[in-house]
Amino acid sequence: MGPKLYKSVIEDVINEVRELFLDEGVDEQVLLELKTLWENKLLQSKAVEGFHTEEQAALQAAQQQQQQQQQVQQVQQVQQVTQPAQAQQVILPPQQQQAPQQQVIVQDSKILQHMSATGMSAAATAATLALPTGVTPYQQLITSQGQILQVVRAPNGAQYIIQQPQQQILLQQQMQPGGVQAPVIQQVRPITQVLAPLQGGLPQQTGVIIQPQQIVLASGNKVQGSTQVMQAAMAQQPGQAATAQVQQVQQAQGAAAPQAQPQQQAQAQAQPQAQQPPMMLQVDGAGDTSSEEDEDEEEEYDEDDEEEKDKDGGEDGQVEEEPLNSGDDVSDEEDQELFDTENVVVCQYDKIHRSKNKWKFHLKDGIMNLNGRDYVFSKAIGDAEW
Amino acid sequence: MAYQLYRNTTLGNSLQESLDELIQTQQITPQLALQVLLQFDKAINTALASRVRNRVNFRGSLNTYRFCDNVWTFVLNDVEFREVTDLVKVDKVKIVACDGKSESTQNKMDK
Numbered sequence: 072m073g074p075k076l077y078k079s080v081i082e083d084v085i086n087e088v089r090e091l092f093l094d095e096g097v098d099e100q101v102l103l104e105l106k107t108l109w110e111n112k113l114l115q116s117k118a119v120e121g122f123h124t125e126e127q128a129a130l131q132a133a134q135q136q137q138q139q140q141q142q143v144q145q146v147q148q149v150q151q152v153t154q155p156a157q158a159q160q161v162i163l164p165p166q167q168q169q170a171p172q173q174q175v176i177v178q179d180s181k182i183l184q185h186m187s188a189t190g191m192s193a194a195a196t197a198a199t200l201a202l203p204t205g206v207t208p209y210q211q212l213i214t215s216q217g218q219i220l221q222v223v224r225a226p227n228g229a230q231y232i233i234q235q236p237q238q239q240i241l242l243q244q245q246m247q248p249g250g251v252q253a254p255v256i257q258q259v260r261p262i263t264q265v266l267a268p269l270q271g272g273l274p275q276q277t278g279v280i281i282q283p284q285q286i287v288l289a290s291g292n293k294v295q296g297s298t299q300v301m302q303a304a305m306a307q308q309p310g311q312a313a314t315a316q317v318q319q320v321q322q323a324q325g326a327a328a329p330q331a332q333p334q335q336q337a338q339a340q341a342q343p344q345a346q347q348p349p350m351m352l353q354v355d356g357a358g359d360t361s362s363e364e365d366e367d368e369e370e371e372y373d374e375d376d377e378e379e380k381d382k383d384g385g386e387d388g389q390v391e392e393e394p395l396n397s398g399d400d401v402s403d404e405e406d407q408e409l410f411d412t413e414n415v416v417v418c419q420y421d422k423i424h425r426s427k428n429k430w431k432f433h434l435k436d437g438i439m440n441l442n443g444r445d446y447v448f449s450k451a452i453g454d455a456e457w
Numbered sequence: 458m459a460y461q462l463y464r465n466t467t468l469g470n471s472l473q474e475s476l477d478e479l480i481q482t483q484q485i486t487p488q489l490a491l492q493v494l495l496q497f498d499k500a501i502n503t504a505l506a507s508r509v510r511n512r513v514n515f516r517g518s519l520n521t522y523r524f525c526d527n528v529w530t531f532v533l534n535d536v537e538f539r540e541v542t543d544l545v546k547v548d549k550v551k552i553v554a555c556d557g558k559s560e561s562t563q564n565k566m567d568k
Contacts (some may be wrong), residue, residue, distance in 0.1 A: 076508055077468055083500040084472070088493045092485075101484045105475055105493075112471035228499055342472050414550040419557030420529055430519050432531075435557050436505040438466045439513075441538060441545045445467050446507065448513040448540075457519035 415439045428457045459502035514539045529554045
């Protein structure tokens with residue numbers, strides 16, 4: 072079923088409620104947000120194919136810009152990206168679908184002004200960034216912050232946006248309230264350094280350093296607030312909010328890369344990490360300086376627990392058994408298909424007929440969700456035996 | 458008033474979830490959300506009646522049936538849904554159907 076029907080319904084509803092919103096004194100902004108949330112969820116559900124349009128992408132971008140005036144780095148529906156084989160310098164999340172990917176670019180170009188502020192040509196850019204072969208700068212974009220983005224097309228067809236390590240660049244992550252996803256950066260190579268300012272958009276002196284053969288993939292996830300970009304300020308400005316935001320790497324699928332650990336911004340400022348040039352994103356534990364403290368705490372904690380464990384041994388044993396026993400139950404659901412969806416048909420009936428155990432159904436105006444996908448019908452006729 | 462039947466669909470659920478989020482962040486009132494849903498009911502009913510023009514056939518075995526408050530609820534097993542273009546098979550499907558003829562009882566329907 073094409074997405075047109077759903078889209079038209081959404082448009083109708085949004086337009087109809089616009090008046091309601093205004094009557095209540097609710098800002099148009101909220102209406103747009105509703106629309107965006109709604110469409111995003113539909114997209115996520117994959118019940119309808121190919122839902123996004125450029126229009127809506129631009130709409131989202133406008134909305135985002137209005138809200139926080141942040142660099143449009145990411146469209147909400149960014150899913151985890153399969154890691155490219157080649158080492159590439161990447162910041163922004165490529166999206167799985169090609170169409171939305173292009174929309175990101177389109178969206179950016181619509182909003183951002185094309186400036187060649189530094190006068191860098193494509194070739195110069197490539198050389199500067201030491202882009203690996205096959206990756207060609209595609210487009211230069213300037214964000215509202217005056218940041219130069221380089222849209223790069225990789226051989227695998229994915230498009231990335233690279234930040235140029237030139238001037239002061241404010242790289243802001245979007246953390247919007249509500250259901251908007253925060254960008255996640257997934258590390259493929261351990262050494263990566265990307266700079267980003269605080270979420271609040273505080274001006275900072277940060278220099279972006281992208282070392283060759285490092286990949287930073289940002290992929291969005293639905294988890295709010297738990298993902299932040301970890302970036303350490305290379306420009307070791309004392310006192311400056313050299314923010315190092317660590318983005319928690321969300322490994323949904325087969326990401327073999329080590330995970331970066333989330334760190335608080337405050338910590339990042341204080342820690343000497345900010346001053347280490349090739350930044351090693353931490354893989355192991357929490358901040359360096361506090362590692363000793365953690366060890367001490369853990370030791371103390373263990374000693375106390377040992378005594379308790381002996382006492383609780385019996386209880387623990389029983390607790391563990393109960394889940395084991397509960398697995399004996401036969402569950403019908405396991406025999407069902409792989410999809411989690413309960414297949415549902417919501418409709419209206421014209422006529423339901425039965426003869427002995429033979430049933431005939433005459434249905435109309437229905438929406439079906441079968442195997443995770445949505446279908447619609449104006450009439451449905453069925454037979455079943457009871 | 459139109460059937461609230463279609464709120465439990467992908468379209469309807471995503472709308473409800475979105476509205477819930479906005480309520481939680483206090484960007485809209487629950488009252489407004491309700492109005493939106495009512496509007497959705499109207500819109501989806503109209504759209505289905507006017508914009509959709511296709512037929513589907515299905516066959517399967519009836520597991521359970523229920524008729525209550527003028528609402529039929531069936532559970533079928535091993536069903537094949539056949540449209541001109543394609544065929545979809547499911548092991549189990551639940552069909553909820555409101556009365557397609559009478560408009561008088563629609564206000565009570567809440568599914």
